[in-house]
Amino acid sequence: MPTRTPMPRTRQPAHETHQTPARAAIDHAAARQTLGDLTDAYLWAVYARTLAHHGTSAAEQLDAAEVLAPLAALTGHTDQAVTAYRDLTDLATAALGASHERALHARAGLAAAHQRIGRCGQAIRDLADVYTTAERRHGPEAPVTLKALTQLACLYRDCGSPDISQRCLRVAATIAARYLTNGDPLRSLVSDIARMPASENHRAVCTQFTPSLPVPVTSLAA
Numbered sequence: 001m002p003t004r005t006p007m008p009r010t011r012q013p014a015h016e017t018h019q020t021p022a023r024a025a026i027d028h029a030a031a032r033q034t035l036g037d038l039t040d041a042y043l044w045a046v047y048a049r050t051l052a053h054h055g056t057s058a059a060e061q062l063d064a065a066e067v068l069a070p071l072a073a074l075t076g077h078t079d080q081a082v083t084a085y086r087d088l089t090d091l092a093t094a095a096l097g098a099s100h101e102r103a104l105h106a107r108a109g110l111a112a113a114h115q116r117i118g119r120c121g122q123a124i125r126d127l128a129d130v131y132t133t134a135e136r137r138h139g140p141e142a143p144v145t146l147k148a149l150t151q152l153a154c155l156y157r158d159c160g161s162p163d164i165s166q167r168c169l170r171v172a173a174t175i176a177a178r179y180l181t182n183g184d185p186l187r188s189l190v191s192d193i194a195r196m197p198a199s200e201n202h203r204a205v206c207t208q209f210t211p212s213l214p215v216p217v218t219s220l221a222a
């Protein structure tokens, strides 16, 4: 059955003889993303992932999935982002092991994708597990651990649990201050997130915590 994958609007780039079509498409998707053309980058990534299904190496399949998943999220394909991150998680876990940094980053991405479509409880449970696995395997100061912890803080904050969010951020700030230098981008990320308000957009799909959200006037009148 012929593929229904939409072709990117730009021509496929010429590639060197040692480069496979899948690798060329992966590189082109990444280049388009760097240039800021996310829609074209996404289409190239879909094309790359399709090419990487057919007899290519596990590394190429993993790289293609790693380019596609964030682009699906960035371009608003929320349901496909879940599928793409699950695919990426499966590939990274099979190729590298469940506690490898790339597998943990993939699972963190999957948690974010779940939260975006309102599967908030699952997102928080999965991300909490990513955090504890990362801390045990890579240490509390590892980038993968700190990123999971700050992401967990964001999830709790956006899902209406600011107290738990603040606790996560205090732990992250303590670890960052102890292990990271002043100019470390991760240390800045922790303090930046601490200043960010909860996402207004998430409220429309949130299914986890609502008691601390403002009560609508209409329900008071009921």
Ligand SMILES: [Zn+2]
Pocket: 115, 118, 120, 158, 159, 202, 205, 206, 207, 208, 209
């Ligand atoms: Zn939520």
